[in-house]
Amino acid sequence: MQLTEKKKEMWIAYLFILPLLLQFALFTVGPMIFSGIMSFTDWNIVQKASFVGFDNYKNLFQDEKFWKSLYNTVYYMIGIPVGLILAMLLAIGLNRPIKGSKAFRVIFYMPAVCSLAAVAILWQWLLNKDYGLINYALSWFGIEGPSWLGNETWIKAGLIIMMVWKGVGASSIFYLAGLQNVPKSLYEAAEIDGAGKFGMFRHITFPLLTPMTFFLVITGLIGGFQLFVEVVIMASNGGDGPNNSAVTLVVYMFQKAFNYYEMGYASAMAWVLGIIMFIITFIQFKFQDKWVHE
Amino acid sequence: MSANPKIMQGLSKKASERWTDFIVYSLLTLGSLVILIPFWWIFITTMKSPMEAFVMPPDWFPKPNFVKYTEIWEKAPFLQGILNSLKVALPIIIVGTFTSSLAAFAFAKLRFPGRNFLFLMLLATIMIPFPVVMIPQFVMFSELQWIDSLKPLIIPAMLGNVFMMFFIRQFMNGISDEFIEAAKIDGASLFGIFIKIMLPMVKPAVAAQLILWFLGIWNDYLGPRIYLSTPEKKTIQLMMADFNAFYVIQSDYPLIMAAAFIVMIPILIVFLVFQRYFVESLNFTGVKG
Numbered sequence: 403m404q405l406t407e408k409k410k411e412m413w414i415a416y417l418f419i420l421p422l423l424l425q426f427a428l429f430t431v432g433p434m435i436f437s438g439i440m441s442f443t444d445w446n447i448v449q450k451a452s453f454v455g456f457d458n459y460k461n462l463f464q465d466e467k468f469w470k471s472l473y474n475t476v477y478y479m480i481g482i483p484v485g486l487i488l489a490m491l492l493a494i495g496l497n498r499p500i501k502g503s504k505a506f507r508v509i510f511y512m513p514a515v516c517s518l519a520a521v522a523i524l525w526q527w528l529l530n531k532d533y534g535l536i537n538y539a540l541s542w543f544g545i546e547g548p549s550w551l552g553n554e555t556w557i558k559a560g561l562i563i564m565m566v567w568k569g570v571g572a573s574s575i576f577y578l579a580g581l582q583n584v585p586k587s588l589y590e591a592a593e594i595d596g597a598g599k600f601g602m603f604r605h606i607t608f609p610l611l612t613p614m615t616f617f618l619v620i621t622g623l624i625g626g627f628q629l630f631v632e633v634v635i636m637a638s639n640g641g642d643g644p645n646n647s648a649v650t651l652v653v654y655m656f657q658k659a660f661n662y663y664e665m666g667y668a669s670a671m672a673w674v675l676g677i678i679m680f681i682i683t684f685i686q687f688k689f690q691d692k693w694v695h696e
Numbered sequence: 697m698s699a700n701p702k703i704m705q706g707l708s709k710k711a712s713e714r715w716t717d718f719i720v721y722s723l724l725t726l727g728s729l730v731i732l733i734p735f736w737w738i739f740i741t742t743m744k745s746p747m748e749a750f751v752m753p754p755d756w757f758p759k760p761n762f763v764k765y766t767e768i769w770e771k772a773p774f775l776q777g778i779l780n781s782l783k784v785a786l787p788i789i790i791v792g793t794f795t796s797s798l799a800a801f802a803f804a805k806l807r808f809p810g811r812n813f814l815f816l817m818l819l820a821t822i823m824i825p826f827p828v829v830m831i832p833q834f835v836m837f838s839e840l841q842w843i844d845s846l847k848p849l850i851i852p853a854m855l856g857n858v859f860m861m862f863f864i865r866q867f868m869n870g871i872s873d874e875f876i877e878a879a880k881i882d883g884a885s886l887f888g889i890f891i892k893i894m895l896p897m898v899k900p901a902v903a904a905q906l907i908l909w910f911l912g913i914w915n916d917y918l919g920p921r922i923y924l925s926t927p928e929k930k931t932i933q934l935m936m937a938d939f940n941a942f943y944v945i946q947s948d949y950p951l952i953m954a955a956a957f958i959v960m961i962p963i964l965i966v967f968l969v970f971q972r973y974f975v976e977s978l979n980f981t982g983v984k985g
Contacts, residue, residue, distance in 0.1 A: 411806055414886050418802035421795040422818055425855035430821045433832035440832065447835075492727060495720045508971055509728045512735070515967040516960045517915035519933045523940045523956045524738050527949055533750045535737045571731070628825050631917045635937055652827045652918075659831050660922060669831050676828045683823045 434676070441669035448663070458670035468671070470646045471654040474558065478629055478650070481562040481569075482622040486615060488570050493577030494607070507578070510571030518568070522635040525564040526551065529636075536563075551636055554647040561632055561648065573618055580614035581607070620686050627678055628652055651675055742954040749949045764954035768939075771951070774958065776928055777935035784846050784931060785913040788853040793906050795856040797864050797898070801890045804868035805876055815865075818858050826918060834922055848923045849931075853913070860905040867901040868894060904973045907966070914963065932959055 441458055445451035462468050492510060496503050513521060528535045529550035537547030550560035584607065592602050630652040634641035637648035640657060651671065659668035736756075741749050742765065743758040768774060802808070803815050837848040871894065879889045895902070920934040930938070936959045940952050 408807070411886065412808040415802040415806035415808040415811075418806070418886075418890075419799040419814065421855040422799045422858065422861060423814070425852060426818060426821060429833060429852040429855075430824055430829060433829040433836065434824070436832040436835070437829065440835075492724070495724050498717065498720050500717055500721055500724075503724075506724045506728055508968065509731050511971070512731060512964060512967070515911060515963050517917070517933050517963070519915070519917045519937045520956045520960045523936065523952060524734060526940075526944070527741065527953060528734055528737065530949075533752060533949075535734065535754075538752065538754065567730070567734075624823070624825065628827055630827070634921075635940065655827060655831075656918075656922075659834070665831060665835065672828050672831055676824065679823050679825060679828065683820075 437669040437672050440666055441673050443666045445665045446663045447665060451666070454666070458667050462667070462670050462674070467646055467649065467654060471649045471651050474646075474648060475627060475629060475650045477558055478562060478565070479623070479626045481565045482619060482626065484562070485566045485570050485573055485622075486618055488566065489573035489618075490577050490611065490615075492570065492574035493581055494603075496574065496578050497581045507575060510574055512571065513568045514572035516568075518631040519635060521564065521568050522632045525560075525567075525632075526636050529560045529564075536560075551638070552644060554644045557637060557643045557648045561636065564632065564636075576614055576618060577611060580611050584610050616690065620682065623682050624679065627675060627682075630656065738953040738957060742950050742957055744950050746946075746948050746950055764950050765958065767951060768955045768958065772935055772939050772955070773928055774932065774935060774955065777930055777932035780846060780929060781914055781931040781933070784849045785910055787850050788913055789906055789910050791854045792856050792909070793860065793902060795854070796858075796860040797895060797902060798890060799856060800861045800864035800868055801894050803861070804865045804871075805873070805894070806886070819862060822858055822862075830918070830922060837923070843923055844925050844929060845923075846929065849916075849919050857905075857909055860902075860909060863905055864898055864901055867898045871897055900973075907970055907973050911963065911966075 440451075442453055442455060443451040444454045444457070496507060496510075529537075531537060531547065531549035531552065534547075534550075536550070540547040548556040550556045588606050588610075589602055592606060597605070629650045630641075633643075633648050633650050633653050634656070637643035640661070641653040642649045652675070655668050655671040655675070658664045658671065737754075740754070740756060740758050743761045744755070748755070748758070799818075803811060833848070833852070834843075837843055842848050875893055876889055879893055884892070915933060916931070917933045917937065920931040921937075924930045924934060927935070927938070936955050939955050943952050
């Protein structure tokens with residue numbers, strides 16, 4: 403009797419998790435294996451695929467645009483530390499019991515709920531060379547703003563500014579949640595020891611926020627390697643930008659797969675992205691304990 | 697007549713605190729302006745004609761003129777776009793929330809072989825982003841003739857959301873087993889326990905995750921971009937982006953910004969109404985500072 407009850411619970415449990423297991427098999431692992439096989443073929447949808455061994459990977463590592471796209475993808479990540487520093491400062495400000503701090507929180511979070519597509523469209527106008535808000539604001543300081551999106555050197559800077567603007571509020575809310583977990587007694591003890599404001603930040607606030615910083619850096623990296631929407635909407639030539647100055651890994655992969663139907667080649671790129679993700683996950687698991695202050 | 701030094705000290709401390717408050721307040725105000733002015737900028741752009749939008753210095757308070765907001769509906773099927781986005785989002789969050797929390801219940805409270813392994817296996821998929829699997833998924837759905845329909849966007853997601861399952865499970869772990877044991881003795885089925893006992897107890901966590909998920913689906917661009925090509929089938933984000941690509945050539949920024957504004961406003965309203973849940977959802981992430 404007891405045994406059959408247990409058996410019954412087991413089968414019901416499997417039934418309950420079945421949808422997620424199906425999703426795992428059909429839409430995650432299955433496709434990954436399939437794309438692994440595809441990456442060794444020259445398949446272009448129209449013609450029959452034939453195996454080409456490691457040719458796609460060989461060509462990929464000699465493809466200048468691929469390296470450029472990887473370089474750009476990493477370059478955009480300057481936005482991560484910039485955003486986190488600003489977010490931490492905001493959170494420290496928001497953590498003070500001042501009037502209207504709730505309203506500030508809501509305002510800073512607003513760009514985070516708007517879609518990337520809408521924000522990209524909005525910023526394409528803000529960054530307009532002659533009539534955009536950014537260059538108009540710069541003109542108050544006597545600076546003649548560049549053609550942000552039409553210029554090889556400025557396009558990445560423009561996109562980074564936009565990403566920081568969009569993301570800083572959400573990060574600061576995370577930091578704020580972290581700050582509220584810091585015991586007040588630590589500051590009181592430090593004050594008795596004669597610690598200054600900066601000392602308290604350096605020795606209490608900052609170290610206790612490292613788990614949150616670590617979390618935000620990891621999520622930032624994961625998001626950073628998938629950069630697509632902003633670039634494809636804001637950069638010319640379907641996301642390339644002038645002289646491939648804006649193109650990212652996923653944008654290039656998208657172009658190869660859905661504009662040129664080079665499915666094998668694009669799958670090789672997908673696997674490179676997958677391996678990068680694996681490395682980030684590995685770092686996360688391996689080093690979390692070492693880096694993160696407990 | 698010297699003032700009491702203790703009082704003096706108290707006063708000066710208060711003054712310095714007030715000074716800090718003032719600085720913090722000023723910086724937060726400055727930050728808010730950096731966020732709000734761009735929103736105001738597009739709003740006033742929508743009030744102008746394309747030529748007026750190019751006048752420098754800009755008119756910060758133009759006469760209210762909503763003609764662009766009537767024009768956009770005639771120039772693209774935005775209403776259909778909103779409907780399409782709802783057609784994608786609603787089935788997913790209704791069915792998907794159910795399947796996700798059902799799995800969360802199994803992982804949190806039921807005993808079965810391979811529980812930890814299966815849980816970690818599912819959790820690992822969070823690290824596999826959509827771009828990694830989008831090409832084979834596209835091929836698969838084109839074999840099924842599902843391309844240019846909303847199905848590839850709906851069906852896979854309807855099976856559940858590992859992220860959501862994870863957070864709800866965290867929450868359910870905190871619920872005492874005694875409730876379940878007692879219900880079992882009363883002869884309740886496991887499904888009954890899930891519906892009548894567990895789900896009501898984790899309602900806030902479910903609500904928070906549900907809103908975030910809805911937002912993610914509503915704001916998605918890459919998925920719809922891959923699968924949809926007929927204008928009438930496009931989701932609102934895709935429609936807006938295509939609208940932008942078309943009218944940016946004509947430099948009709950007021951028209952484009954009106955479309956972007958229409959797309960952003962419902963979400964901002966949802967956010968302002970439910971902002972409590974947005975902030976609370978962070979508390980459910982289990983990330984501790």
